[in-house]
Amino acid sequence: MRFMHIRTRFAPSPTGFIHLGNLRSALYPWAFARHNKGDFILRIEDTDLERSSQEAVDVIIEGMAWLGLDLDEGPIYQMQRIDRYREVVKQMLDSGLAYPCYMSEEELNKLRDQQMASKEKPRYNGLWRPEPGKTLPPVPEGVSPVIRFKNPIGGSVIWNDAVKGQIEISNDELDDLVIARPDGTPTYNFCVVIDDMDMNITHVIRGDDHVNNTPRQINIMRALGGSPPVYAHLPTVLNDAGEKMSKRNGAMSVRDYQRAGYLPDAILNYLARLGWSHGDAEVFTKEQFVNWFDLESLGRSPAQHNPEKLLWLNHQYIQNSDPVKLAAATKPFAHEIGMDTEAGPDFVQVVSLLKDRANTLIEIAEGAKLFYLPAPNLTADQIKENIAEAVMPALKDLVEAISTAEPTKEAYAAVFKQILAKYQIKMPALAMPVRYALFATTQTPAIDSVLVVLGKEEAVKRLSKVVR
Structure with a gap:
């Protein structure tokens, strides 16, 4: 199916924690939109008022900005669209697509207990669903109803998932979904449908934990006269222990990686490979990723987080x-x-x-x-203990040679080579004392490069203090 203009979305719930698996669900729709010169939209699904917070929204927005996942629209907040949802609920009630249900939570729990005892699938039994010739129970006083969608009876919901292939769910498996709570607040599966229709979303690329929601969303969308988008359900990201990635299982948030000194391009490259591939390419630019990305190359098996691989990749990016x-x-x-x-x-x-x-x-x-750090103030005992008397003549010559040499890595390397040859000693015998004289440690990068960076004047000053 071809679309004139691709529109994708990332629709997280702002409940405080966004890990790599979540961000992958932002990266792929972003890349698909960019590859196709389409639009990428950020939608904040904040109808869970108890758990949603502005801080969590900030983490999402900051994480996406850090990775360079730019937006064409958004963030759009569902709570700011409540009037729109209520308008559609009313339209559905008026047109017979939905109905009020007065079954209490206690009654519903009792029904489910009975069904489970009978080894039936727990589901709403349609008690308040209006049908021709059916007499509904008396409306109880003082009870605010939920609003339920009249799910089709019989037949199946079939869609061709861009990752999983054809999926078919029998309507008999689906009961009448609650689309609005007693206080009038709309529910997740309902809001998603209205948003996707209003925003003309053409492709929904999200985690496969949403597969069970999809047939319900398709039925509501079709009832409202809409055409379902293309769905691509991504396999779960597992942690390095093979469990579903989550905060409870020790997943790091995007802020944790930022604070740990990872580069955003390395994280983006790593995320891209968590469920997608392009030949044998391991290290690639963001531009290459966008150019190569397509839904056909998404993997069908769960991807496993590999911290060592991510660290290796970060090293590659730092190095280059x-x-x-x-x-x-x-x-x-x-x-x-x-x-x-x-x-x-x-x-x-x-x-x-x-x-x-x-x-x-x-x-x-x-x-x-x-x-x-300040130049080390070495005591006579420290110098005697760490710089052998036998190497002092070579060290003295080295200081004199450095002070007249060009301040380049090549010139300093030549000086070392000359002194080593003169005194018939190996590099560690001279380089280790030089390191200690400069920094009071023998652990430094290549000594000729260190001399360049430290500067000739400072290096000679520090070395001269230990020559005796």
């Missing part, structure tokens, strides 16, 4: 990042651990030196600390 942009992304993490990135070497140079070995922005910030 532009140093200027990477430094800007790392600065907040550096400031968080008390570093003054202006009081020391050029931060872009420091980040460029560290990025090839880092998995996260936090690791870069931690590694950068060395360059912004």
Whole structure:
């Protein structure tokens, strides 16, 4: 089925927690809309007043903005459309598509208990459903009814799911759905239908936990004269233990990944591969993903979260990042651990030196600390313990050679090579004492690069303090 103009939506409930599995349900409809030059809409399904919060909405919007999932419309809030839903409920009552049901919750529970005892599927029995020739019970006083949709009797709901293939559900499996509560508040399955119709949604790409809702939504939509969109139900995302991803099972929120020093492009790349593939491509740009994305390449099996794979992917993105942009992304993490990135070497140079070995922005910030700490004030005992007397002549020559060398990695490497050859010693024998003299630690990146970043003047000053 072809559409003149593709319109997709992401419709989360703002109940406080958005993890990678949730975000994948935003990424795929966004990519499908972008690939087809269509529209992507954010709809906030906030009719659950007890659990919904503005903070949760903010988390959703911030997470999508961080990943670069731009919107064409929205956020649109369902609670701001209550009058529209009530208008449609009235139309359905007037046209006989819906009816008031006065069965109390106590009666409904008793009915379900009886059905379960008889090994029947628990379902509403249609007591208040008006039919030709049927006499309804007397309306109880002081009771506000729910409003139920008159689901078709007999036949099936059939749709061709873009991921799961043809699905058929018998109408006999579906009872008359409550579309409005006693206080008039509309229910989820009803609001979704009105929203999708009003917003001209052409494709609904969402998790397969919604498959059971789909036949109900299709029946309501058809009753109202609408044409169902194309449905694509995505298999569940499992955590690394093989359980459904959720906060209860230890899933991290999108904010957690941001705070842990992950790059948004790495997260987006990783999410894209959680249920979709393009040949053997593992690392790709957002532009490539949008260009390649189609529904036919969505997987039918549950995707499993792999933290190690995500960390590896983040490393790839850090390694290949532009140093200027990477430094800007790392600065907040550096400031968080008390570093003054202006009081020391050029931060872009420091980040460029560290990025090839880092998995996260936090690791870069931690590694950068060395360059912004005060010069070590080594005692005579520390120098004697960590820098052997035998290496002092070589260290002295090294300091003199560095002070006249070009301040480049190649020139410093040549100086080291010359001194090592002169004294017939191996690189660690000289490099380790140099590292200790510079930073009071032997753990640093390549020493020739370190000298460039630290600066010749500062390096010579620190080394000169230990030469004896």
